Amino acid sequence: MAETNVAQSFTERRLGSAADLKLYQEELLAQKDPQQAEVIVCYGTGCLAAGAEQVEAALKEALDQAGLDTKVRPLIKTTGCRGFCSRGPLVVIQPEGLFYQKVKASDAEEIVQTTLVEGQPVERLLYQDPQSGEPIPREQDIPFYKKQHRLVLGRIGSVDPTDIRESIAAGAYQALAKVLTGMSPEDVVSEVEKSGLRGRGGAGFPTGRKWRGALKAIEKKGRPVYVVCNGDEGDPGAFMDCMIMEGDPHAVLEGMIIAAYALGSEQGYIYVRHEYPVAIKHLDLAMEQARSLGLLGDNILGSDFCFDLRINRGAGAFVCGESTALFTSIEGLAGEPRPKYVRSVEEGLWGRPTVLNNVESWANVPLIINNGADWFAGIGVPHSTGTKVFSLVGKVNNVGLVEVPMGTSLVEIIEEIGGGVPGGEPFKAVQTGGPSGGCIPYSLKDVPVDYDSLSKVGSMMGSGGMIVMDERDCVVDVARYFLRFLEEESCGKCIPCRLGLTRLREMLDDFSKGKGTEKDVEEIESLGEAIKDGSLCALGGSAPNPVLTTLQYFRDEYLAHINERRCPAGICKELISYQIDQEACTGCRTCARLCPQEAISGEKKKPHTIDQDKCIQCGICLESCNFGAVQVISPALVSQKSQEAAS
Amino acid sequence: MIEFKINDQPVEAQAGWTVLDTARQYGIHIPTLCHHEAVEPSGNCRLCVVELRDGDWSKVVISCMYPVQDGLQVYTDSDRVKNVRRWILEMLLSECPASSEIQRLAQEYGVEQTRFAIHDPEEDCILCGLCVRTCKEVVGVSAISMVGRGVHKVIGTPYMMPSDACVACGSCVTVCPTGAMRRRLDLVRGEPKTRMAHSAV
Amino acid sequence: MSTAPVEVDIDEIIERYPGKQEYLIFLLQDVQSAFRYIPPEALELICDHTGVPLSQAYSVATFYKSFSLKPKGEHQVKVCLGTACHLKGGERLVDDLERKLKVKAGETTADLLVTLETVNCLGCCALSPVVVVDDDYLAQATSGKLNKKLKSLAAQ
Structure with a gap:
């Protein structure tokens, strides 16, 4: 824990120049x-x-x-x-x-x-x-x-993010010092351009080109110009931005301060999802400590350059990760997107030129400045430079955050780093890009993970969620899951998204019940295209992707649902039954006690049975059985009740 | 003057016009619901979509907000455009079955019936928000707003109670493209009796 | 204020921010965390302070999921429905809790003890499926673990 005397000297200190920062770093290292x-x-x-x-x-x-x-x-x-x-x-x-x-x-x-x-x-x-x-x-x-190449995550895990001295000792704000002492704003922008850095939030727009666009807009419209960080990471199964904000908030601040210098911005905003209280706390602390040292606020490192930041907490709306909705939310309104025919760099927050980048993009900026654009461009592949952080989750042994050079293949990430699927079988599919992305089948396992290769196979980089699925995951169910998620998160402004996602989901609901025809499959594709073409923002515009890609790669599995009333993965409730293996059941009564329907009967220490008429397929018996005695059967056993109804 | 083409026909527009403005100038029909000259465009009904093409590249945009540019090639009735309109209208038929305007438009674009379930046969509001924008931008009282989000969104007053801010001008009823505000007006301004009670206080 | 717990000073909350529209969401967040909902009186005071029309503030308060116009329960039970949790049976837990608490997700029990909510990814996918009760994470949650936890809430 921090010694008191050091803590005092830290609050009293104000770094008056870049040389002073260097000196301070040396002092800290010497201690x-x-x-x-x-x-x-x-x-x-x-x-x-x-x-x-x-x-x-x-x-x-x-x-x-x-x-x-x-x-x-x-x-x-x-x-x-x-x-x-x-x-x-x-x-x-x-x-x-x-x-x-x-x-x-x-x-x-x-x-x-x-x-x-x-x-x-x-x-x-x-x-x-x-x-x-x-x-x-x-x-x-x-x-x-x-196999990882941890650059953005470099300091995370070795520094205490609540103590700025640790980060400074490890090199934080040296890029800022370099910029303030020897680089013109033009130098900074061209360095970022040369690095080839592309937006890590999803779409992959070149960051340098965005900054250049803002410079041009400023020429026309003058200042103020705003610098904004998108920390509204909402994709389910993605948490890399959260971990960057929590683990190395100074990297994000430093990136933003450097951009502010390059663009002549005096005010920036960090928009953070409210489900991330620790990220908010650490950013807040980081800003406070940076301010007291003279790294943020007035006369940064003794120069004329003044820039400050404010945190806006999200209030629970996924759509606010969309740039125009995020601006609307910072302005204090309901986060509804606006049509983007004029780019945000020209007309963003409060109608002013605005540079919005994602957390991970910002954290890359100091690395580029410190090590040079050529170094950065040498990592990864030609049109996707640098590294990318992924959250590797789902049916994979090593769940966690991984950082790899762009262009690393899916199979390397999932099998070598992730240790493969529990049980050792090959993965069935991997979902990248969250609800806007697509499902990539095992047959494409060698696809290099970069912006262009992923979009070629119908998915996208997205923010970096990588969800591994195995044979016990149903693609119809996964597509429904993402649609239900987006249906709930749709802002409701435009009709294709507000009505279309529900209708699309209802059509998939029917499939999961074994209802529907091959004609409906075609209609789903047609409605999907209408939603993509017709929606106002990227939420609706990409919402059909999980359905469309699973249809592209797993059409047979869809057809099994409607033609054979069978869910091959054994997930879709209406198409499965639970049954107890009489050999394996020990009669421990655990499932019988937990069954909410009291559908399980049998004497103690004797094999139990499930009354199919009472069973609601909640799955609690399967989850609770310690002996693997509960089995899933698809197509479903026809229950007595429905048999009677049929006869 | 800005020169471009709509359905292969050369057109001229003034800077600041939208594609829709230009199309209307030339008598080229593009359907709209949420558009009205008196208020800022919002771009939410999406019926006015058109397709832009340039060689192999193609993109669907809304004409009511897309700014004109030299050399644009706009198609108002392409397959992609028709696909968007067809689905919107089929969904609106089930969502707002009581609106004769929607029925008329659906017929015009060849949508005979809807496969989707009708939840409320009386419903006629398409949530285009023209009433809300008019109340705010033209009347300047903001008595009504969008309430809720996504599929739960409705037009309403705070707490769904008659609004003190409402001046009972009826502008919302006038701009409403489907007639939906007619039966909602009393919910906004209150019954005449309540209104008098309000002003007495 | 009649609806406010005595210790909450609404004026103090209002004074934390300048009277501008851009602080509307900040104010609503502070009021929500102090009262566990947005009381109508507080909403009106916020509008007076920021100059935002009531209808617009109401629109904002009903748009964002973290605001509630009805009081929330003393305890919050949040079921994560991130993708990893979904694959490992998160929905099953929601169904189970809905049956046990006799409310739908998003609702509060009649005795105001528990609000059941779903959330989208809490960033601890390694522990999926996850349920968070107040600040307590239940890793690899099961129906049995939830039974125990709910009993302890009722006993408090």
């Missing part, structure tokens, strides 16, 4: 003893939800009790997300770099005793290679991390 032990507890959302706070408290107590402060006193600190969420809570011991996973509060004493006192690793907490079973002590040797 650090590289041999001093550090206990790092990951405070990413996944680890927190898995109990990281309790682990941290237990570690603190164990450290106190071990009386270690007489020897080299270990620092205990919390950081943003390390990425390997399925192994949380994560604890790393520096300087050795020992990586402990699935740590419990009850492990704290052993960690302190064995590792910090005796200097030995706690073997049972190390990650084991899934093939050889050998323990892998260090993070960088674990397959999940080995």
Whole structure:
């Protein structure tokens, strides 16, 4: 934890020049003893939800009790997300770099005793290679991390994001210093142009070209010009922007301040989804600390350049991730999009020239300035440069945040980094781009993940959600899921989206019940095209994508639903029955107790049976059975009731 | 003067015009519901879509807000355009079955009937928002607004109670393309009796 | 204010922000978190302060999902319906909770104890399906775990 005297000197200090920042960084680094032990507890959302706070408290107590402060006193600190969420809570011991996973509060004493006192690793907490079973002590040797190229996530996991000194010691704001001392606004814009950076929020518009457009608009319309960060990450299954804002807020601030310098902006806004309270807190703290050091606000680093930022919390509307809706929301209105025939760089927030970029795009800017456009352009592939952060989730062993060079293939990400599907079978499909994206089948597993290749196969980069599906996931169900999501999030302004998504979803509802004809499949495609062509904004304009791509790649599965009344994945309720395997059932009564319909009967220690007339296919028995005795059958068993009705 | 083509016919427009303005000048028919000269365009009914083409490239935009540019090639009745209109009208037939204007338009564009379920046979509001924009921009009282979001959106007053802000001018009824405001006016301004009670207070 | 808990000072909340339209959502958020809903009196005061017509503020208050015009429950049960949670049975948990609490998602129990909500991705997909009760994350939630949790809420 921070020593009081250092904390005081930090609040009193104001950095008067770029040289002063360099000096401050050196001072901070000099205060650090590289041999001093550090206990790092990951405070990413996944680890927190898995109990990281309790682990941290237990570690603190164990450290106190071990009386270690007489020897080299270990620092205990919390950081943003390390990425390997399925192994949380994560604890790393520096300087050795020992990586402990699935740590419990009850492990704290052993960690302190064995590792910090005796200097030995706690073997049972190390990650084991899934093939050889050998323990892998260090993070960088674990397959999940080995293939990654962590640049945007570079500082996350090693710095405490609530203490600006940690970030400064690790190099934060050096790009800003470089810009203020040796680069003209024109230099900055052309550097970003040259880097080839494209928007990480979804559409992939070249960032430099956007900034250039704003410069031209300013020539015509003058200032003010606004700089805005889109932190309204709403795609379900995507959380990389959240982790960047939480884990390295200064990277986002620095990127925005650099753009503000290049464009001559005095005010910027960060729009953050309200479901991300920690991101808001960390950004707030970061801004406050940057202001007190003279890195934000008036006369930044002693120059004439003044720029400040404000956070706008979202209020629960996915559509506000759309640029014009986001502006409307910052203006204090209901977040309805406006037709975009005039670009935001000309007419954005309050009708003024505005540069809106996504969190990850902003966090890339300092990297480009520090290392140069050529370095950046050398990473990735020609039209998609740099890296991309993905949240790898769903039916994959290693769930978490991964950062890879653009152009890495799907199969490398899912199988080498992600460790493949639990059970070892190949994945069935992967959904990229969230509700606006598409489902890519296993047969296209070698597709390089870059903007152009993904759109060629009917999907899109999107913000970076990557949801892996296996054979037990039904494409009709997934398409319905995304439509239902968007139906609920549609702002309702334009008719194709407001009415069309519901109608499209209702048609899929019918399919999931085994109703419908092949003609309906064609009609769905036609309605999908009408919604894409007719909708006002990108929400409606891309909403049919999950349906259209699943129809393209999994048409047979749709046809099985309507022609055979069969759901091959065993998901669609109306087409399945649950049945108890009489051999496997031990008669433990767990399912019978939990069944909300009291549909399960049978004596204790004797095989149970399900009354199909009472069963509502809620699936609780399947979920609760510890013996794998509950089976899903499709096509459904015809129940007695419906048999009677038929006869 | 800006020169471009609508349905292969050369047209001229003034800077600041929209494609719809130009089409109307030349008597080329494009259907609209949410458009009205008296208020700012909103672009939500999407009936006025047209297709822009340039070689292989093609895009569907709304004519009521698309600014004219030299060299545009606009098609007002292409297959893509017709597909959008057909679906909008078929959906509106089930959503607003009571509106004769919608029935007339549907017929005009060859939509005989709707496959979709009718939830409210009395419904005639298409939520184009002309009433709301008129109340705000022309009358200047903002008595009504959009309430709710998405599929739950309706036109209404705060708390769905008669509004003190309403001046009972009836402009909303005049601009309404489907006649839907006629039966809603009393909900907005209150029954004559309540209105007097209000002014007495 | 009759509807406000005594300790909440609505005037203090209003004074936090300048009287401009751009602060309307900020004010609604602060009022929502203080009162667990937007009382009609508060909405009128906000309109007086910001100069936003009541109809427009009402439109904003009904547009965003985090605002409620009716009081919310003492406890919030949020079921994550992000994609990962969906694939692992999130909807099943919603159905189950709807049956147990006898409300639909988005509603509050008659005794104002619990509001049941669904959310879109909480960013902890490794723990899916996730249910958050107040600030407590239930990882790999099941019907059985929810039974226990709901019992503990009722006992408090």
